[in-house]
Amino acid sequence: MTGKAISPEQGNRKFLAKIEAMDIDVSACFQCGRCSAGCPVTEFFDLTTMEVVRMAAYGMEEVLINSKTIWLCAACETCATRCPNEIDIAVLMDVLRELAIRKGVAPSEPGIELFHRSFLGSIRHWGRAYEVGLIAGYKLRSGDLTSDMKLGWQMFSKRKLKLLPHPIKGKDQIRNIFSGKGKEYER
Ligand code: SF4
Numbered sequence: 001m002t003g004k005a006i007s008p009e010q011g012n013r014k015f016l017a018k019i020e021a022m023d024i025d026v027s028a029c030f031q032c033g034r035c036s037a038g039c040p041v042t043e044f045f046d047l048t049t050m051e052v053v054r055m056a057a058y059g060m061e062e063v064l065i066n067s068k069t070i071w072l073c074a075a076c077e078t079c080a081t082r083c084p085n086e087i088d089i090a091v092l093m094d095v096l097r098e099l100a101i102r103k104g105v106a107p108s109e110p111g112i113e114l115f116h117r118s119f120l121g122s123i124r125h126w127g128r129a130y131e132v133g134l135i136a137g138y139k140l141r142s143g144d145l146t147s148d149m150k151l152g153w154q155m156f157s158k159r160k161l162k163l164l165p166h167p168i169k170g171k172d173q174i175r176n177i178f179s180g181k182g183k184e185y186e187r
């Protein structure tokens with residue numbers, strides 16, 4: 001446990017409604033800890049998964065969207081698989097990241113947020129991940145131009161990185177997915 005105080009917050013029905021709309025029943029959590037015990041990156045979190053779920057049930061949106069945990073979660077779904085109440089914590093993390101961005105909260109882990117943006121930009125543009133473009137986008141956004149050069153060269157020399165993109169046929173459908181769903185929550 002992180003030792004952070006957990007207490008119910010009043011008047012945050014909008015936040016709870018957003019979670020409920022995603023079919024995440026945080027109220028079902030009985031704090032067994034199976035999710036936290038199985039998380040492969042829990043040692044780097046500032047809030048454990050079981051704390052995230054309990055805080056979400058209490059409507060503690062501000063604490064959650066300012067946490068490092070929501071950005072460090074690798075979306076591996078181990079927690080959701082282990083939860084006896086089938087609470088999809090990985091999706092909850094996704095919702096929290098989305099809320100942080102929509103509310104203009106500066107990410108606690110800016111590099112990860114920039115990587116997400118670069119990845120999604122690649123999907124939006126090409127319909128699938130185009131690794132070289134993704135890396136270039138991340139490097140330009142972050143200003144971190146020189147790190148991982150050796151690794152990049154190794155991947156390129158083993159033909160793991162394709163220089164040219166391979167767009168898919170259904171790019172319009174992919175763009176529709178990016179057309180603004182979720183704006184109802186903006187405030
Ligand atoms: S495994 Fe499920 S029920 Fe147990 S603490 Fe985690 S979220 Fe709660």
Ligand code: SF4
Nearest residue numbers: 039073074076077079
């Ligand atoms: S989805 Fe995230 S929180 Fe859940 S086990 Fe994986 S890294 Fe941990």
